[in-house]
Amino acid sequence: MDQISGSIIQWYHVAKRDLPWRQTTDPYHIWLSEVILQQTRIAQGLAYYNKFLEIFPNVEILANASEDQVLEHWQGLGYYSRARNLHASAKYISSHFNGKFPENYEGLIQLKGIGDYTASAIASFAFHEDKVVVDGNVIRVVSRLLGIDSDVRQAKTVIQLKSFVESILPKGESYFFNQGIMELGALICIPRNPKCGECPIQTHCVASKKNLTEVIPFKSKLKTKKVRFLNYLLIEAKNEFLFIKRGAGDIWEGLYEPLLIEAETAFDSFDSFIGHEILSDPNNAIENVRLLPAKKHILTHQELWVTLCLVRLKIKPPVLAGVWVKTEKLNATPKPIIISKLLSALEAGQLHLDFKS
Ligand code: SF4
Structure with a gap:
C-alpha cells in the first residue's frame, strides 16, 4: 500500500x-447522508438525517410519499432541489428496481438524479x-498535499x-481510505489554519513545507450575485393564509x-402593495395590515431582499x-426558509408598521 494512503x-x-x-x-441510509451533507454541516445535517429516516425509513416509503411531505421534512435545510431529486430517484428505484439499489457504480450511475x-x-x-x-474535503487535502495552485473550480484541476x-x-481498503481522507479534510486539513502538526501526511505535504x-x-x-427584490403579500382571512405553489x-x-x-426595489410601505388586484377589489375589506422591513437572504447565485406584508381581510375572497x-x-x-423566518418575526411582533382600519 502507498505510504500516504496507509498513514491516512x-x-x-x-x-x-x-x-x-x-x-x-x-445504501439508502448512505445515499441520504451523502445528499444531506452535500451542502450542510454535520451538526445540522445529523438531526435531519435521523428525522428523515424516522419518517421515511426505506426507499419505498419515500417513493410513495407526496412531494409536499418530502419538502415539509426538508424545511430549513435549503437547496430544495436535493429533496426533489431524492424523491424522484426513490420513485425510479421503486418502479424500476423494486426498491432495491443496484450494487455497483455502473448500476448506480444509471439512476436518475444520482451523479x-x-x-x-x-x-x-x-x-x-x-x-x-x-x-470538497478531499480536494482541499490533495491540492495542499501536492501543492497544486491552479483553480480548483476548474474541471481540469479536479480531474488532475x-x-x-x-x-x-x-x-480492498478503499472504504477506509475514502472515509479517512474525507475525515482528514473535515478535522485536520480544515479551510483556515489547518492543524498540520497533527496531520498524518505532513511529511509528504508540499503546501505545509x-x-x-x-x-x-x-x-x-464567483460571478457577482444577481440581486432580486421579492415583495410578499400574505393574505389572511378567517385564520387561513393564502399560499401559492412555486x-x-x-x-x-x-x-x-x-x-x-x-x-425593482424592496417595498417599504403598504402603499406599494395596494396596486395588487386582491387589494384593489372594494369587496375585500381590510381589517389589519402589518409590514416587515426587507430582510436580506443569500443563495448561491442570488442576493434576495424579501419583504412581507400581512393583510388581514374581513372575509375570505374567492x-x-x-x-x-x-x-x-x-x-x-413546505416553504422557503426565509418565509419561515419572516412568519416567526411576524409572530414575535417585529413590525415596521401596524395599521388598523
Ligand atoms: S500537512 Fe497541513 S496542509 Fe498538508 S495535508 Fe496535512 S493538514 Fe493539510
Whole structure:
C-alpha cells in the first residue's frame, strides 16, 4: 500500500467520529447522508438525517410519499432541489428496481438524479467497491498535499486531483481510505489554519513545507450575485393564509409562498402593495395590515431582499390560484426558509408598521 494512503487509514481508525452513516452499509441510509451533507454541516445535517429516516425509513416509503411531505421534512435545510431529486430517484428505484439499489457504480450511475460523486460514495461505502470519492474535503487535502495552485473550480484541476487519488487508492481498503481522507479534510486539513502538526501526511505535504496552506486550494472568484427584490403579500382571512405553489424554472420549485410581487426595489410601505388586484377589489375589506422591513437572504447565485406584508381581510375572497392554509397547518407547509423566518418575526411582533382600519 502507498505510504500516504496507509498513514491516512491508520489515522482514521484512531481519530474517526462515530457517525450513524458509518455504522451501516444500507445504501439508502448512505445515499441520504451523502445528499444531506452535500451542502450542510454535520451538526445540522445529523438531526435531519435521523428525522428523515424516522419518517421515511426505506426507499419505498419515500417513493410513495407526496412531494409536499418530502419538502415539509426538508424545511430549513435549503437547496430544495436535493429533496426533489431524492424523491424522484426513490420513485425510479421503486418502479424500476423494486426498491432495491443496484450494487455497483455502473448500476448506480444509471439512476436518475444520482451523479458521479453520489454513485461513487454509495458504491464505496455500501458495497466496498474500489471507487474514489472526491468531495470538497478531499480536494482541499490533495491540492495542499501536492501543492497544486491552479483553480480548483476548474474541471481540469479536479480531474488532475482525482487521478492522483486513484493512483494511491488501496485496493480492498478503499472504504477506509475514502472515509479517512474525507475525515482528514473535515478535522485536520480544515479551510483556515489547518492543524498540520497533527496531520498524518505532513511529511509528504508540499503546501505545509512551503507555507502555502492559506493560498491553496486556490478558488477563482464567483460571478457577482444577481440581486432580486421579492415583495410578499400574505393574505389572511378567517385564520387561513393564502399560499401559492412555486413552479419550475426558478428558485424554490415546489415550495409554497404568499402572493409575490417581484419588483425593482424592496417595498417599504403598504402603499406599494395596494396596486395588487386582491387589494384593489372594494369587496375585500381590510381589517389589519402589518409590514416587515426587507430582510436580506443569500443563495448561491442570488442576493434576495424579501419583504412581507400581512393583510388581514374581513372575509375570505374567492381566488383563482393558490391554497388556503389554516394557522395550525402553517408549520407543515413546505416553504422557503426565509418565509419561515419572516412568519416567526411576524409572530414575535417585529413590525415596521401596524395599521388598523
Ligand atoms: S500537512 Fe497541513 S496542509 Fe498538508 S495535508 Fe496535512 S493538514 Fe493539510
